[in-house]
Amino acid sequence: MTPRTIADLRTPAVLVDVARVNANISRMQASASAHGLRLRPHAKTHKSPVIARWQLEAGAVGVCCAKLAEAEVFADAGIDDLRLPYPIQPSNADRVVRLLDRARISIVVDDLTVAQAWSAAMCAAGRTLDVLVKVDVGFHRCGIDPDSPDAGRMVAAVGSLPALRLKGVLSHAGHGYQARSEEELASIAAEEARLLQQVAACARSQGATIEEISVGATPTARFNLTAAGPTELRPGNYVYFDRTQVALGAATLRDCALTVLASVVSRHQDRVIVDSGSKTLSTDLMRGDPKAGYGLVFRDVETGSEIDEGLHIERLSEEHATVRVMSATRRPDPGDRVRILPNHSCVVSNLVDEVVLVDGTRVLERLPVAARGRTW
Amino acid sequence: MTPRTIADLRTPAVLVDVARVNANISRMQASASAHGLRLRPHAKTHKSPVIARWQLEAGAVGVCCAKLAEAEVFADAGIDDLRLPYPIQPSNADRVVRLLDRARISIVVDDLTVAQAWSAAMCAAGRTLDVLVKVDVGFHRCGIDPDSPDAGRMVAAVGSLPALRLKGVLSHAGHGYQARSEEELASIAAEEARLLQQVAACARSQGATIEEISVGATPTARFNLTAAGPTELRPGNYVYFDRTQVALGAATLRDCALTVLASVVSRHQDRVIVDSGSKTLSTDLMRGDPKAGYGLVFRDVETGSEIDEGLHIERLSEEHATVRVMSATRRPDPGDRVRILPNHSCVVSNLVDEVVLVDGTRVLERLPVAARGRTW
Numbered sequence: 001m002t003p004r005t006i007a008d009l010r011t012p013a014v015l016v017d018v019a020r021v022n023a024n025i026s027r028m029q030a031s032a033s034a035h036g037l038r039l040r041p042h043a044k045t046h047k048s049p050v051i052a053r054w055q056l057e058a059g060a061v062g063v064c065c066a067k068l069a070e071a072e073v074f075a076d077a078g079i080d081d082l083r084l085p086y087p088i089q090p091s092n093a094d095r096v097v098r099l100l101d102r103a104r105i106s107i108v109v110d111d112l113t114v115a116q117a118w119s120a121a122m123c124a125a126g127r128t129l130d131v132l133v134k135v136d137v138g139f140h141r142c143g144i145d146p147d148s149p150d151a152g153r154m155v156a157a158v159g160s161l162p163a164l165r166l167k168g169v170l171s172h173a174g175h176g177y178q179a180r181s182e183e184e185l186a187s188i189a190a191e192e193a194r195l196l197q198q199v200a201a202c203a204r205s206q207g208a209t210i211e212e213i214s215v216g217a218t219p220t221a222r223f224n225l226t227a228a229g230p231t232e233l234r235p236g237n238y239v240y241f242d243r244t245q246v247a248l249g250a251a252t253l254r255d256c257a258l259t260v261l262a263s264v265v266s267r268h269q270d271r272v273i274v275d276s277g278s279k280t281l282s283t284d285l286m287r288g289d290p291k292a293g294y295g296l297v298f299r300d301v302e303t304g305s306e307i308d309e310g311l312h313i314e315r316l317s318e319e320h321a322t323v324r325v326m327s328a329t330r331r332p333d334p335g336d337r338v339r340i341l342p343n344h345s346c347v348v349s350n351l352v353d354e355v356v357l358v359d360g361t362r363v364l365e366r367l368p369v370a371a372r373g374r375t376w
Numbered sequence: 377m378t379p380r381t382i383a384d385l386r387t388p389a390v391l392v393d394v395a396r397v398n399a400n401i402s403r404m405q406a407s408a409s410a411h412g413l414r415l416r417p418h419a420k421t422h423k424s425p426v427i428a429r430w431q432l433e434a435g436a437v438g439v440c441c442a443k444l445a446e447a448e449v450f451a452d453a454g455i456d457d458l459r460l461p462y463p464i465q466p467s468n469a470d471r472v473v474r475l476l477d478r479a480r481i482s483i484v485v486d487d488l489t490v491a492q493a494w495s496a497a498m499c500a501a502g503r504t505l506d507v508l509v510k511v512d513v514g515f516h517r518c519g520i521d522p523d524s525p526d527a528g529r530m531v532a533a534v535g536s537l538p539a540l541r542l543k544g545v546l547s548h549a550g551h552g553y554q555a556r557s558e559e560e561l562a563s564i565a566a567e568e569a570r571l572l573q574q575v576a577a578c579a580r581s582q583g584a585t586i587e588e589i590s591v592g593a594t595p596t597a598r599f600n601l602t603a604a605g606p607t608e609l610r611p612g613n614y615v616y617f618d619r620t621q622v623a624l625g626a627a628t629l630r631d632c633a634l635t636v637l638a639s640v641v642s643r644h645q646d647r648v649i650v651d652s653g654s655k656t657l658s659t660d661l662m663r664g665d666p667k668a669g670y671g672l673v674f675r676d677v678e679t680g681s682e683i684d685e686g687l688h689i690e691r692l693s694e695e696h697a698t699v700r701v702m703s704a705t706r707r708p709d710p711g712d713r714v715r716i717l718p719n720h721s722c723v724v725s726n727l728v729d730e731v732v733l734v735d736g737t738r739v740l741e742r743l744p745v746a747a748r749g750r751t752w
Contacts, residue, residue, distance in 0.1 A: 010468075010752040044694060066695045067651075086695060087641045087649070089711050092386075110642055114710050141696055142642040142649050174693065265463045266486055266518040273463070273518050275443075279726055279751050283659045290664070317550065318420065318722060319442045319462060319751065320517055334490050335465050346694060350655055350727075353749055373729055375655050375695065376386040 003363045006301065006356075011263040011337065012276040014348055014355045016046075017304070018364060020257035021239055022054065028221065028238050029058040035225040040064055040083060042216060042236025045346045047371035049077030051239060062104070064216070064234050068095050069374035075103045077370070082106075085170055085216065085234060087134065087142050090114060093121035096129065106130035108170055110143050115158045122163035132170040132214060133158055135199050137192040139174035146195040152202020159208040168212030168231070169196050169203070176219040178287060182249055189215075189223030197229040219248040242345035243286060243296055254305050258345040258355070261301065262321070264332045272332055274313075274321040276340060280351060283316055284344040294321065294343060301339040302361050313340070379739045382677065382732075387639040387713065388652040390724055390731045393680070394740060396633035397615055398430065404597070404614050405434040411601040416440055416459060418592060418612025421722045423747035425453030427615060438480070440592070440610050444471050445750035451479045453746070458482075461546055461592065461610060463510065463518050466490060469497035472505065482506035484546055486519050491534045498539035508546040508590060509534055511575050513568040515550035522571040528578020535584040544588030544607070545572050545579070552595040554663060558625055565591075565599030573605040595624040618721035619662060619672055630681050634721040634731070637677065638697070640708045648708055650689075650697040652716060656727060659692055660720040670697065670719060677715040678737050689716070 003009045032039035041055045042064040052063045052074060062081030065071040071082045072095070080103040087110055088096075099105050109115040109131055122129045133155045136143030144151055159166035173192045179185045192215055200210040215224045216234025218241075224230050240258035241251035262276035278294075286292035297311040298304050310329025315322040323338075325331050332338060342348045349355060349369050357364040379385045408415035417431045418440040428439045428450060438457030441447040447458045448471070456479040463486055464472075475481050485491040485507055498505045509531045512519030520527055535542035549568045555561045568591055576586040591600045592610025594617075600606050616634035617627035638652035654670075662668035673687040674680050686705025691698040699714075701707045708714060718724045725731060725745050733740040 012751055087710070089639060089641060091639075091711060111710055140644075140647070141691075141693065141698055263465060263467075265465060268516075271516070275751075277751075278658075278660065278723060279749065282654075283661070283723075284654065285659070285666075288666070290666075315517075317517065318726070322517055334463070334487055335467060347654060347659075350694070351749060352751075373655065373727060375388055375651075375653075375728075 005361045005363060006261055006358060007361070009261060009356060009363065011261055012280040013261045014280070014352045015259050015261055015358050016240065016355045016367065017257045018357050018359055020255060021051065024238055024241065024255060024257060025055055025058045028235060029060065031222070031225055032233050033059060037225065037230060038232045040232055040234050041239065042234050043070065043074060043371070045236040045239050045349065047349055047369045048367055049074055049079055049370055050367060052079050055239070064236070067375055068092055068099070069376045070371040071099060071105070073371040073374055075099055080104060084108065085134070085172065087111070087114065090117035090121050093118070093125065097125045097127055100127055100129070104130070106132060106167060108132050108134040109158060110134040112154055112157055115161060115164065119161035119163045128163050128165050130165045130167050131158060132167050132212065135169050135171045135196055137171040137173055137195045138188065139172060141174060143171065146199045151199050152206050155199060155203035156206030156208040159203070166208060168210045168214065169199050170214040171196055173215065173217045173220045176217050177244065177248070179219065179248065185220055185248070186223045189220040189227055192220065193224070193227035193229040218245055219250050222250065237346060240345040240349070243341050243343050247287065253307070253341070256304070256341055258342070258348060259304050260295070260340040260342060260348065262338050262340060264334050264336045264338065267331065267334055271325055272323050274323055274338055275319065276321050277319040278316040279318050280348065281316060281321065281340065281342050282344065282347040282351060284347050286343045295340040297323065298339045298341065301337045304339055304341070311338070381737045381739060382637055382734060383737070385637060385732060385739065387637055388656040389637045390656070390728045391635050391637055391734050392616065392731045392743065393633045394733050394735055396631060397427065400614055400617065400631060400633060401431055401434050404611060405436065407598065407601055408609050409435060413601065413606060414608045416608055416610050417615065418610050419446065419450060419747070421612040421615050421725065423725055423745045424743055425450055425455055425746055426743060428455050431615070440612070443751055444468055444475070445752045446747040447475060447481070449747040449750055451475055456480060460484065461510070461548065463487070463490065466493035466497050469494065469501065473501045473503055476503055476505070480506070482508060482543060484508050484510040485534060486510040488530055488533055491537060491540065495537035495539045504539050504541050506541045506543050507534060508543050508588065511545050511547045511572055513547040513549055513571045514564065515548060517550060519547065522575045527575050528582050531575060531579035532582030532584040535579070542584060544586045544590060545575050546590040547572055549591065549593045549596045552593050553620065553624070555595065555624065561596055561624065562599045565596040565603055568596065569600070569603035569605040594621055595626050598626065613722060616721040619717050619719050623663065629683065629717070632680070632717055634718070634724060635680050636671070636716040636718060636724065638714050638716060640710050640712045640714065643707065643710055647701055648699050650699055650714055651695065652697050653695040654692040655694050656724065657692060657697065657716065657718050658720060658723040658727060660723050662719045671716040673699065674715045674717065677713045680715055680717070687714070
């Protein structure tokens with residue numbers, strides 16, 4: 001039987017509300033365009049060339065992919081402008097060369113030795129590759145240190161390598177996810193812009209051409225709009241949003257497009273057990289806090305607009321969510337459905353081969369998560 | 377190019393050492409057989425009918441699956457004795473009926489109302505279904521309360537339902553994963569056996585026939601062997617083991633069959649960034665402790681037998697592991713390989729479409745994780 005409404009679905013099922021996705025795409029695009037920024041969404045959240053097309057049709061200049069295997073899926077689907085804001089290694093040069101036959105590809109580097117190896121590989125293949133230098137603006141993951149006296153010289157040195165075409169500098173303010181206030185987010189975005197401009201100025205003084213200053217993270221995106229410097233926005237999560245983004249003020253509950261439909265399978269005095277475990281919700285925490293649980297349960301399965309504070313997802317096993325039932329609240333029976341807002345939507349879509357596109361309670365179709373698990 | 381050794385593999389790659397798997401299978405089977413226990417491994421760890429066959433050929437009486445979608449994959453592959461130690465719901469009766477055409481199927485219940493609905497559904501289909509009653513022996517997830525005055529009566533009531541064939545009682549001592557000593561594990565296993573025998577005795581006094589007392593969890597398996605009562609062992613993780621099982625004394629490093637091969641992609645003063653993020657290692661913690669990090673890094677990639685204490689996987693993003701480099705240790709360069717023992721192997725195999733079977737450093741073949749993501 002083809003499911004017609006969400007009540008017909010087997011659980012657990014990952015639902016994606018198409019109206020909310022489209023509203024999120026339109027809103028981010030309008031914000032970027034209004035401020036003269038190019039929008040290049042990170043596709044890691046939806047991992048779907050279909051949704052990437054919606055973003056491109058709305059005005060995005062291209063998409064980002066994390067890994068080459070993800071980019072290969074999008075190139076296969078005809079998406080022809082792909083940026084990889086990830087320090088992929090020159091041992092993959094053969095794959096980049098093959099991608100260059102059918103798409104505009106840009107990568108990032110944060111190490112001159114690696115950049116030299118990329119240059120040598122591209123020379124050997126007779127190709128030229130667009131690169132941006134990744135700058136660490138405070139997350140302390142990848143990226144060159146912008147306060148190093150060598151920062152500008154390193155960027156310029158990348159720009160002078162044969163077979164590489166330096167496009168600019170790029171950052172990801174992942175530390176925004178730990179911000180505790182709007183002011184803190186604003187200050188992270190301001191510092192990000194300042195550091196990128198500082199590196200760009202030093203690089204230019206060394207003779208480099210810096211066309212692009214690219215920033216990307218959904219929590220800081222609204223503050224990136226008005227900061228001086230950035231030319232490109234690369235948020236990913238905004239297409240679905242999630243509980244974390246609501247806590248960060250980037251979205252409201254009614255913006256969240258990805259939810260998990262699950263069923264109660266066991267009932268006890270103090271708890272119910274639901275069939276969406278870590279294989280569906282993931283064990284990603286809510287901003288590092290195990291006490292905050294593994295998602296929020298909505299009051300009703302139809303609208304997904306109000307949270308039931310009396311049901312707390314306190315523990316996950318692989319196939320079980322243990323939901324603590326607080327006093328004076330409903331205690332769902334086995335077979336009853338619940339709808340859950342996950343802590344982190346990107347990892348949820350990575351766990352399923354397909355999501356179910358819905359319009360309210362109506363099931364539209366199943367959408368393959370085409371680039372799911374493409375980590376290499 | 378077909379990879380001949382692990383050095384030829386793209387990363388991240390999930391490696392499964394076949395010799396270690398076979399040693400783990402033989403050892404658990406020998407222990408169970410020596411104590412007169414039937415072994416019915418949980419297939420959730422490997423999710424592969426190929427490895428299930430190895431377990432059956434070694435002497436297992438059947439396998440366990442968590443969900444019907446997993447069982448459907450194993451039945452499709454010809455595995456014909458499947459137990460689902462999960463309270464699947466009667467709304468799935470159509471699927472159980474289809475499975476009964478090609479396999480012996482048993483399920484668990486922990487609620488009389490649900491059992492009555494199963495009985496009605498099986499009556500309507502003209503079939504009989506084997507059931508066990510799940511007993512909560514201290515994990516407080518699913519299961520009836522063994523100390524309830526109604527426990528024995530509930531089991532007997534299930535046994536008297538038409539179209540259900542009561543096989544016995546079943547438990548999962550998941551709280552063993554939090555044990556801090558051998559003594560604590562031994563005491564959990566002893567209490568598990570005592571509670572199951574207590575429920576079985578009450579049920580028998582109410583007229584029920586209890587053939588099977590089934591226990592299942594890798595940490596407590598070695599203590600279940602000598603306890604009076606159990607007739608069946610259902611461990612799953614023992615086929616691969618992982619960092620958690622080593623900490624629990626269930627395995628040594630040299631027993632761990634599943635590891636992750638990854639590459640350094642970025643290098644800094646205090647850290648290196650490795651290409652195995654939460655999409656490969658999962659964010660599952662080491663027994664609830666975020667400070668323990670997300671896996672252990674081996675000293676060398678070839679043998680997987682000694683840990684490099686100077687490299688600490690302190691943070692995961694989806695595609696990045698941030699590895700803190702302690703003083704006086706090696707600091708790998710971009711492109712260098714590392715080999716990682718994950719906190720939890722079951723969830724790692726659920727993240728990849730295939731694992732790479734290896735014999736030491738030699739690549740044998742790719743093995744599909746056939747039941748990956750089959751959560752419904």
